[in-house]
Amino acid sequence: MxxxxxxxxxxxxxxxxxxxxxxxxSASTSKKSTPKPHVNIFALMNDNEDDDEGSDNTSxxxxxxxxxNGVSETEAHEGEDGDKMVKLPTxxxxxxxxxxxxxxxxxxxxxxxxxxxxxxxxxxxxxxxxxxxxxxxxxxxNDFELGNVGAYDDEDEFFTASESEDIATVTLTERIENDLRKDNAFSRFPVSYFKYAKKFFNDDFKKLDPHSEFKLLFDDISAEALEDIDEMSSTSISPQQLKQIQRMKRLVRNWGGKDHKSVPNGPGSSLHRLQFTKVRNDWIPTQRGELTMKSLNLEELVDWQLWQRPIDWKDVIEEDVKRWKSKITFFKFEPLNDDINRKAITEFYLSVVLHPDHEALINLIASKYPYHVPGLLQVALITIRQGDKSNTNGLLQRALFVFDRALRSSINFDGTSCQLPYIYFYNRQFYLAIFRYILALAQRGAVATASEWCKVLWSLSPLEDPLGCRYFMDHYLLLNNDYQYLIELSKSPLMNTYKQWNTLGFSLGVVLSYLHLNEKDLARKELIKCFKNHPLKLAQLFQEKLLGDPSLIANMDISEQKADILESKAYMARFPILWKNAEDVSFLHSELTKILHDHKTGNLTVELDNNAEEDETEDITSPFFIEGIPINLLRFAILSEESSVMAAIPPSIWSDYEVFEFDVLPPTPTTKESIDVLETVKSYIHEKDLVTSQAALMQDEDILNQIRQLSLQQYIQENETENNQGA
Incomplete structure (x- = not known):
């Protein structure tokens, strides 16, 4: 095989x-009287490979x-007693x-x-x-299988028989009515649901290593070759610099180890094992990490929820937080050394925001602060735009290494043991590092590993989903042929609790999964459900990508629906990659034609969301929407850097909100009290340090300008002298 x-x-x-x-x-039923020796199915997959260890058996x-059979090299003859003797080969x-x-x-x-x-x-x-x-x-x-959830014991919340029946009646053709704009507390998704949802996240760190996927893709890769890859440097570096780093390794004990997964966490501290990264030869050895992982206490969680739910009573929030905290552990990443971090952030802010200077930024991570995460992510983005993708992956791995070094050993990315509120700056940096790493993995062809990282990114905050995993993770799951996962996920409350959770891309991904499994009837039912939840988006897709009959969508105007337009553009940008089979496209065209015809004739009634102005006024108190558009959809659209998608973003988003490349649309205060709760890049900058650094920078610029003017005057004088002599 x-x-x-x-x-x-x-x-x-x-x-x-x-x-x-x-x-x-089946084997035991057909041949009960003839026992067979146990056969390992994986042993049968490599019949074409002969190892030296099995050569003796072959001989x-x-x-x-x-x-x-009487081979020619052996001779048979009769002995003295008339018995047939066999002469064995030498x-x-x-x-x-x-x-x-x-x-x-x-x-x-x-x-x-x-x-x-x-x-x-x-x-x-x-x-x-x-x-x-x-x-x-x-x-x-049963569209929603309650086996795991029903068996979950919770003193505050549990499922009765009637509740189970109510959830199980969510069929493939029902419209989802719950709206996130009216429920900042995610009250429709109780904590007991996480017992069932855990299986949809990642609980195996080995799947996060692209080498595991490459070994399965190319089974002729030896362990020695993979080890050689680990020995290689992650970025371009001169031999002299590499020798200096090798000398520094002798001064830092336990740096890397034989498997490149060991690092120290300070002089005399215990050895820390990395979970999803490996130490590269060009990384500068250090005794300590840059970040630490802190568990959030009850007061910090209440402050976070007061920002998220500004109109709720504090007593109610405290009760909800206690219930959630008993089942879920929340963390934040914070700097280990405040002074060093403040200096690094100040120089970073100057080089990126106040006085953009790529060279200064590259020098910042090359010499002064080699593990400064915002700088690493920004330089990685610069290398991509310059066409130098060879260094991008190494920079992203180094950024992930900073978080891996701070990660607690007991943590799994299963949605409950590690959630990271998005209001903290370095938590957001971890989200961003994973997102950019997913794109890099996909470019390298490691779609299975990319899909696993999507699950990790989603598990860090499954309800808020700050970077919009629900808008793009179906892409990598389909490329990885993970149809069963998509179908099972489509029946879970993670996708059916709120209408914003059941995205267009995910819903059509389930349709495509059924088609690839040759289940056209189920694909047809899922397409009807998709139409009930996304009528205007499917109408636009029908017209622009399938070139359908315009008369069927004459009364379906999407021009005023900003969120629907943006989500449609985001999906249509990757439509040709997923729907590349002509038979699947033909099925989608014919079935949508029937559905739209039934809708036009009144045989299929669907509520159209044509109240765009009303929607925009409803989300005033919701931190998860901007101008009626989910903020995670906006973040995904900006980070995707697809020109057609970014063109659909309203101009006011660019002018009225902060859209930094290192921190896209950070959370904004909802109350006066929440101003101090939210962390931004400015939270780590002292105004005095910023003024001093800016003054020094301006002084350096003045000196450079004077040098340029002197050089120019000298050039003019020399030319005038030559002209006079020539005359």
């Missing part, structure tokens, strides 16, 4: 177990075949036979694999789809 088939098995362990159980049960089998003959049979077997295996690899892949695809379809049919009866 090829590496492509192995890759499909990576995120489907349960399906593999069901395949094995089915095969074992013994070859010798046995030679004896049984040692040299054994060696000759061993080499001959090994060569012939390799040739045969290579030819066989070359001829049958595509056929095996096709058979495996059919088998995989068959079991996926069976699982889908089993779960279709």
């Amino acid at each position: 090829s590496s492509r088939a192995l890759r499909k098995l990576q995120n489907d362990d349960e399906l593999l177990e069901s395949i094995l159980r089915s095969n074992n049960s 013994d089998i070859a010798e046995k075949e030679q004896i049984d 040692k040299s003959q054994k060696k000759k036979n061993k080499k001959k049979n090994k060569t012939s077997k390799k040739t045969t295996n290579i030819d066989t694999v070359t001829a049958n690899e595509d056929e095996n892949d096709e058979e495996f695809d059919k088998l995989l789809q068959q079991f996926q379809r069976e699982n889908i049919r089993k779960n279709t009866a």
